[in-house]
Amino acid sequence: MLQLTKFYEECYQDFEQSNLLSNVPAEILSKNFLAFIDQKKSMMSKKNLGHYIDQLIWTQKSEHIDDPSFDIELKKEIVYGLHLKNKIFGTYCISIKILRPIIEHINLIENRPARILEIGSGSGQLSMAMYEQLQHTSLKVEMTGSDIVPEYVEAANLLAREKKYDMNYKVIDALHLDQLPPNSYDIVFTLHSMHHFLPEQLIKIMAGARSVASQGFIGVDAYRGLFNLFFMAMLGGGKSLVSLNPVFYHDSVISGRRMYSAKQLEIMARVGCPGSTIIAENLKPGLTVVKIFS
Numbered sequence: 001m002l003q004l005t006k007f008y009e010e011c012y013q014d015f016e017q018s019n020l021l022s023n024v025p026a027e028i029l030s031k032n033f034l035a036f037i038d039q040k041k042s043m044m045s046k047k048n049l050g051h052y053i054d055q056l057i058w059t060q061k062s063e064h065i066d067d068p069s070f071d072i073e074l075k076k077e078i079v080y081g082l083h084l085k086n087k088i089f090g091t092y093c094i095s096i097k098i099l100r101p102i103i104e105h106i107n108l109i110e111n112r113p114a115r116i117l118e119i120g121s122g123s124g125q126l127s128m129a130m131y132e133q134l135q136h137t138s139l140k141v142e143m144t145g146s147d148i149v150p151e152y153v154e155a156a157n158l159l160a161r162e163k164k165y166d167m168n169y170k171v172i173d174a175l176h177l178d179q180l181p182p183n184s185y186d187i188v189f190t191l192h193s194m195h196h197f198l199p200e201q202l203i204k205i206m207a208g209a210r211s212v213a214s215q216g217f218i219g220v221d222a223y224r225g226l227f228n229l230f231f232m233a234m235l236g237g238g239k240s241l242v243s244l245n246p247v248f249y250h251d252s253v254i255s256g257r258r259m260y261s262a263k264q265l266e267i268m269a270r271v272g273c274p275g276s277t278i279i280a281e282n283l284k285p286g287l288t289v290v291k292i293f294s
């Protein structure tokens with residue numbers, strides 16, 4: 001326990017030096033965490049405490065991968081780091097499990113492959129994992145990956161061709177889905193990308209997805225909370241358990257601060273897609289999903 005506490009404190013020093021946790025009081029990620037919370041609890045209601053912590057977590061800082069002038073090779077390392085994280089935590093399997101009933105439904109009712117558009121596909125590995133897993137089943141799916149960064153799209157197409165996978169990746173700006181032909185897909189899916197967008201942008205994406213996809217939109221992202229924030233920072237680098245890469249570390253911490261809660265996603269979905277069936281919930285391990293059915 002003592003070692004763990006020391007380890008946490010070292011991590012916190014890393015955060016402080018990189019200024020990634022500006023505004024977050026040191027106690028929050030230290031052994032004094034519970035005492036700090038107890039003190040705040042005595043000063044405010046449970047609801048206000050939640051609100052207070054929420055305000056501390058939020059940052060306006062943006063991630064390197066959202067910076068058009070940031071070195072593309074480093075960006076590719078970041079999306080590759082995300083792929084590793086997805087593999088380690090089984091996020092691809094979870095995504096496939098979420099999509100499976102819709103694929104079954106389309107296959108059965110419409111007697112054709114389900115057409116899935118992945119937006120913000122980064123390394124493109126989720127679409128490939130889905131293709132790999134489903135090609136040995138009776139389920140039929142047409143996978144299209146997409147991203148706004150042409151270099152990721154090119155690399156993913158290259159890899160898919162090397163693997164001889166019958167799928168492709170396109171450059172698509174998720175903010176302009178409404179410019180694609182209506183109903184050209186069944187589901188628009190996205191993994192770990194929703195926090196990259198401001199609420200008004202995410203509302204636009206949800207509304208656009210409803211016009212381009214016959215069934216609707218499903219988005220999966222990390223859970224919003226202190227635990228996830230700290231966990232991402234630990235995973236990302238510095239003197240942490242898995243010392244990967246400082247740029248990945250930077251983006252992990254920022255993303256941990258910018259995640260949306262299930263409630264926030266539900267509200268955005270209600271604004272963007274009035275009249276749709278909306279489910280927003282937390283999933284283990286540390287994920288949140290929003291499903292919007294037309």
Ligand SMILES: C[S@@+](CC[C@H](N)C(=O)[O-])C[C@H]1O[C@@H](n2cnc3c(N)ncnc32)[C@H](O)[C@@H]1O
Pocket residue numbers: 065079082083086119120121122123124126146147148149152172173174175190191192193196
């Ligand atoms: C955190 S990465 C997620 C990558 C991948 N889904 C994964 O889980 O490994 C977010 C992705 O969203 C993409 N992105 C950002 N803005 C976008 C936009 N307007 N349209 C499409 N993709 C966008 C980024 O280029 C990046 O690849």
